[in-house]
Amino acid sequence: MIIETDRLILREWKMSDIEDNVEGLNNFNVTKNLTVKFPYTKQDAICFIEKHRNNDEENYYFAIQLKNENKVIGGTAILVDKHNMIGKGGIWINEKYLGKGYGTEVWIARAKFAFENLSLKKLQNGYFEFNEISWKMQKKVGYKIVGEKTNFSKALNQKVKEIVTELTKSEFNKALEKNFKQINFTFKVLEDNKYS
């Protein structure tokens, strides 16, 4: 299963993505915002891809590939709690590609897929208290702050305060109307292997 947006393809991870996975995640500026360890090695990438390359209806791990280029610039996931119809999971973008709107493009596609294709009730996320960029991105697509909890950053090797956020379908639709009205947004879910 593949999601296509204007500039990106979200697809299952492949062993040939190892190098791009390491390039993106072996970076303290990225991993300090995640629960991923630092340094992040080739062996870590192999373990991750071996474990998560086959998606099923409760686990969607996507490599974020630049359309028409064989370059993976990030990763995202939707982990489905089927009992409560809630989706969890995060996002990272390779530091070289930050600030070009890719994160927002993924975050919109991910939410559309969650609500329109998986019929989830809400998405639950969060961000470490110092990660203002993540909050900026989440807020723009309609996320609300619902609480806080303590998490552990392996990269920082310390406890961190995580601000817990949630997105409902109605808040998402309101945000799309308010903040992305002018954008003719491409969103296709493809069943074939066109980009694999």
Ligand SMILES: CC(C)(COP(=O)(O)OP(=O)(O)OC[C@H]1O[C@@H](n2cnc3c(N)ncnc32)[C@H](O)[C@@H]1OP(=O)(O)O)[C@@H](O)C(=O)NCCC(=O)NCCS
């Ligand atoms: C959070 C993240 C995914 C955003 O990705 P991105 O591709 O840079 O996002 P966008 O380009 O869509 O930008 C989102 C917003 O952040 C702003 N932004 C991006 N980089 C910025 C920077 N270096 N300084 C200030 N603002 C920045 C953008 O301007 C945009 O706001 P705007 O729409 O009001 O202009 C990315 O920063 C990342 O991977 N960070 C490390 C891992 C991480 O934090 N993951 C999320 C964990 S909760």
